[in-house]
Amino acid sequence: MKNVRILLGITLLVLLLTGCQKQGIFYWGDYSKTYYDEMKNPCEATGVAHLKTLETIIEQSKAKSLAVPPGVHAEYGFIMLKAGKTEIAIVNFELEKALYPESRLLMDRLISSATSHSDANNLEVEDAPEVIQHPEAQEGPARNTCSGPVATTN
Numbered sequence: 001m002k003n004v005r006i007l008l009g010i011t012l013l014v015l016l017l018t019g020c021q022k023q024g025i026f027y028w029g030d031y032s033k034t035y036y037d038e039m040k041n042p043c044e045a046t047g048v049a050h051l052k053t054l055e056t057i058i059e060q061s062k063a064k065s066l067a068v069p070p071g072v073h074a075e076y077g078f079i080m081l082k083a084g085k086t087e088i089a090i091v092n093f094e095l096e097k098a099l100y101p102e103s104r105l106l107m108d109r110l111i112s113s114a115t116s117h118s119d120a121n122n123l124e125v126e127d128a129p130e131v132i133q134h135p136e137a138q139e140g141p142a143r144n145t146c147s148g149p150v151a152t153t154n
Contacts, residue, residue, distance in 0.1 A: 026069040027061045029053055051079060070100050074107065086114050 034050040054076045061068045077092030090111055097107040 025067055027057060027064055027066045028069055029057045029060060031057060031069070031072075051076075054079075068095075068099060070103070071096070073099065074103065074110070077110070081110070081114050081117070086117065089114050 030053050034046070034053040038046045038050040054072055057072050058068055058076070060066075073092040073096035077089040077096065080086075080092065081089035093107045093111050093114070097104050
């Protein structure tokens with residue numbers, strides 16, 4: 001009977017301690033869902049949803065005093081680079097490099113590419129807009145219309 005009490009006490013203690021465990025060091029939001037939707041069904045709606053998710057992850061990570069997950073600034077910067085928003089892209093590549101030094105080589109190459117692309121096309125981005133539309137919605141050929149469900153972000 002004494003062994004049962006000890007076992008019960010240890011089990012209760014373990015359960016209580018696991019309930020106090022920190023939830024994680026990153027805020028991922030709806031990243032997996034919107035990325036999957038974008039890859040499975042690339043269209044304007046899924047692209048916009050994923051872009052908004054990246055913006056939300058960056059904002060919420062700061063609000064919750066958590067680190068921005070690896071690759072989020074790089075992916076956001078790459079989308080901005082494809083949209084011709086070179087300065088925003090470079091800022092995000094620099095942030096990724098500062099947060100994750102192991103990404104330095106790739107980020108330096110992307111920054112170099114963005115700089116040479118900007119110089120070659122004489123692109124100027126003076127003021128970054130408050131709300132950024134998905135790059136495909138602004139220019140380029142029309143994207144496929146969505147045929148399936150699209151993730152929504154809060």
